[in-house]
Amino acid sequence: MNRIAVREARPADVDAVVAFTGDTWVDRSDDYVPRVFADWVAADDDARRTLVATVAADDPALPADDAPFVTGDGTGAAAPGEPEAVVGCIQGVRLSEWEAWAQGIRVRPAVRGLGAGTRLTRAVLRWARDAGATVCRNMVFSWNVAGLGQSRAAGFEPTTSFRFAHPDPDPVSDRDDGRVAAVDDPDPDAAWAFWRGSDARAHLDGLALDPTESWACSELTRERLAAAAAEGRLIAVADGGIAGIAVHARITEYESITEDHADGETDRTAVYGVAAWRDAAAAGGLFGAIARDAAGRDATATRVLVPETVEHVSDAAANRVRVAAEPDFVTSADLTDPTVGRD
Known part of the structure; x- marks a missing residue:
């Protein structure tokens, strides 16, 4: 009998999840899961589902002083009341x-190797299929080799990187050579035509x-580009015809923990869902337009998704735009395959 049981998450599970996700990646990055897990559980509905893996309290993999425990209801590893x-x-x-x-797959170190991650992933794939999806994707940091292996073992295939x-917000930024100019009220259909034929989209x-x-x-x-244009979130630059596009996605706010800001000061990051351009000059014009747009949104920082290719990364570097040191990977599971998600 498998020692790992997967069930829907409950509010009583929050403390336990926060406890083992507090130092997921030592010396790597801060884990967002402890901050959002309670909200995830509270928001579960037909469009989102949070799951947990459980083992019995007397499982030999657990340290002797393990805490906290939760009371089983019969859907996890323990009988009701145990x-x-x-x-x-x-x-x-x-x-x-x-x-x-x-997203947010985490496994307590003490039980890694027992298959908890794979069982969780397969369970969420079954949920996604039942919810009507034909594909399920995830994102894995490129340095998280264990996470990549787990995704592949559960049925995900490589998709993109x-x-x-991170161009600095600047109300007067001008990075191009004078040939590329921002487009006022960009046409979403023109943006779609450019995106559809771009190397970035491919x-x-x-x-x-x-x-x-x-x-x-x-x-x-195409519909999302039209919505972005209507909401003032579509950015385009042109040199005769369209030479680059970007889409503003959101502003994220969080309390700064850097030495450059006083304690309690809030950072505002303007997030751009993608940027695509024709060449290095167009990249300069587009990053300049993004910097001005971010400044207009009172952002203190930016985060712009760009393709992980030699051309795109070097175009950004040539325009003196800071780029993350490591890429992120996206993998996809084909839910039309009935074997995907099967235990």
């Missing part, structure tokens, strides 16, 4: 009628950051 330990979590989100996203570029498999779900990627459609 204690069990929450040792893993994941969330699935339906992004569109046919796209789902898997990207980096984040490399990214048509994906951009989702407009509603942070850190998720979904297909950038």
